[in-house]
Amino acid sequence: MSFYLLIKGLLSRKVVTALLLLQLAMTLALLLNSILLAQQTHQQLNQPTGLDLNNIVLVQLKPTxxxxxxxxxxxxxxxxxxxxxxxxxxxxxxxxxxxxxxxxxxxxxxxxxxxxxxxxxxxxxxxxxxxxxxxxxxxxxxxxxxxxxxxxxxxxxxxxxxxxxxxxxxxxxxxxxxxxxxxxxxxxxxxxxxxxxxxxxxxxxxxxxxxxxxxxxxxxxxxxxxxxxxxxxxxxxxxxxxxxxxxxNIEIFHIRTLAEQHQRLYRNEYGLAMLLAILSALMLLVTMVSSYSSTYFHALKRQQEIGIKRALGASKNTIFIELLSENWLCTAVGALLGVMLALLLNQALAQVISIPALSGYLPLITIAVLLLCVTVATWYPAAIATRVSPATATKAL
Structure with a gap:
């Protein structure tokens, strides 16, 4: 399968491809920043404090x-x-x-x-x-x-x-x-x-x-x-x-252990990390459903074309890899757009909370996760497409 034909296949359904690229980019941007925030919050909650947090009790009060x-x-x-x-x-x-x-x-x-x-x-x-x-x-x-x-x-x-x-x-x-x-x-x-x-x-x-x-x-x-x-x-x-x-004649504001104090100190980051993680999981699920639907309906529309290819000697594996390759290419392009969007989102979040800058190996790992999810989602419709018989090509003649 040539790269040119893969591009041509994606351009044949411009609107669907554009929406899928946007969805992939948004999913990757959310996923990257939620992982960054989760990592930072985990490090902050587990950093040494030099204190026996569970056995020190704090009373905050004042005379009235x-x-x-x-x-x-x-x-x-x-x-x-x-x-x-x-x-x-x-x-x-x-x-x-x-x-x-x-x-x-x-x-x-x-x-x-x-x-x-x-x-x-x-x-x-x-x-x-x-x-x-x-x-x-x-x-x-x-x-x-x-x-x-x-x-x-x-x-x-x-x-x-x-x-x-x-x-x-x-x-x-x-x-x-x-x-x-x-x-x-x-x-x-x-x-x-x-x-x-x-x-x-x-x-x-x-x-x-x-x-x-x-x-x-x-x-x-x-x-x-x-x-x-x-x-x-x-x-x-x-x-x-x-x-x-x-x-x-005193007002007692609160009584808590320093362990609770430590948790409260990072509750905003923890809450935001949880929110982004839930949104990322939902976006990933929606992306998988969209990839499945796109591949399934695309395969239905191309039944005659697939039948002709089978009649000309194309193997089931060739058809299968061709359909997966289109999704891999779409995911790769969407991932590149997602990295740029993630940088913009990272800078926006840095204005309101403390969050590490986007760098290192994390984008590669996140892209690999996204690629794996898309592959799993499109595996079944691609497998269905390989069952098209060469006789299908003759039905429209």
């Missing part, structure tokens, strides 16, 4: 009374709440913080070496103001220096010491000594193991922590609890009653 949101009443409230939740069975450690980990944005700022802002500045680093057991709750590993043990009063003119995570220390100091260096936030006291802070930062593992009360809690604050393995649900059920017994 204005007098409790200012010092010294706020500090006294924080201490009473920590004492109450620490006494619950199954709680290993408890701490307050101005914000949780694993967030989309939050309290952040620049961190740089004092006097070297131009060279060392790191923007959008999460800023944590915590109680001293924060490191115990997160089970942070001390890599350098000593952890601060005393909370610094807000009235103290001396800046509290700073603790940073390992990734941020490497970015600021490389292999140079870090402890005792003066940062714009204060003296560096310790370097701890990485944990997932804010998604919106330069690096999700860059974090700055200071043992000091939160500056303000008008937007709320967090109480973080580390529980014994398997006790998170039991602890969580007692938290509302315990916290309201300490102080009824």
């Amino acid at each position: 009374t204005a007098s409790l949101r200012v010092y010294p009443a706020l500090e006294e409230l924080l201490n009473r709440q920590l004492a109450a939740v620490s006494a619950l069975p199954g709680v290993v450690a408890a701490a307050y913080s101005n914000q949780s980990a694993i967030l989309q944005g939050g309290n952040n700022g620049n961190v740089y070496l004092d006097g070297e802002e131009g060279r060392s500045n790191q923007p959008s680093v999460p800023m944590y103001f915590v109680s001293k057991d924060f490191f115990h709750v997160f089970d942070s590993k001390l890599l350098q220096g000593e952890l601060p043990q005393q909370s610094v009063s807000l009235d103290n003119p001396v800046q509290p010491d700073v603790v940073i995570t390992q990734s941020l220390a490497r970015q600021l100091f490389a292999d140079k000594p870090a402890i005792g260096q003066q940062l714009n936030r204060g003296r560096l006291a310790a370097v701890i193991s990485d944990f997932y802070g804010q998604r919106s930062g330069t690096n999700v593992m860059f974090n700055s922590i200071q043992v000091a009360p939160p500056f303000g809690v008008d937007w709320g604050y967090s109480i973080l609890l580390r529980t014994a393995p398997g006790r998170a649900d039991a602890v969580r059920q007692q938290l509302v009653q315990t916290l309201r017994a300490v102080e009824p």
Whole structure:
């Protein structure tokens, strides 16, 4: 079967071929981007966080009374709440913080070496103001220096010491000594193991922590609890009653494990990946039905032509390969158009969500999947066409 005759066969049914090409292109574009998004979401959900997600419980709350949101009443409230939740069975450690980990944005700022802002500045680093057991709750590993043990009063003119995570220390100091260096936030006291802070930062593992009360809690604050393995649900059920017994004038926004927090952080990507996957599956199914119908009716219209070819000595395999080749050529052209459409869709999605650029071997794999589906769909009508008898050619004479 010559390439010219294949093209001529496709052009003989221009409208059907054009619609099928459009359908193939749209299917490939959706399929490619849904696979990209699914891969990225899977990687994000499985990336190391440095945290025991299932055994750390987050309580997000704030006082509803204005007098409790200012010092010294706020500090006294924080201490009473920590004492109450620490006494619950199954709680290993408890701490307050101005914000949780694993967030989309939050309290952040620049961190740089004092006097070297131009060279060392790191923007959008999460800023944590915590109680001293924060490191115990997160089970942070001390890599350098000593952890601060005393909370610094807000009235103290001396800046509290700073603790940073390992990734941020490497970015600021490389292999140079870090402890005792003066940062714009204060003296560096310790370097701890990485944990997932804010998604919106330069690096999700860059974090700055200071043992000091939160500056303000008008937007709320967090109480973080580390529980014994398997006790998170039991602890969580007692938290509302315990916290309201300490102080009824509070609003509890939510109570969840960091595992749930992590899932919620990527729920938009996960939902969109699922939506695109369902649409891609439906488009693939419709494409298979369209390919089947096109081949079937095309074979019916060409019965006399096929009969003549059989009478002239063409084998069943030749007829079979000829019909499949037309569909393979149509799929190849549609796939090329689909790759271009996928690039445009990828750029459009990148304007609203984080999605990897289209590159690498993925288009080839997706084209192979599309080709396989079209082949399966057209196999039966092509096989029916090979049953046309040479006598069919004489019926119209």
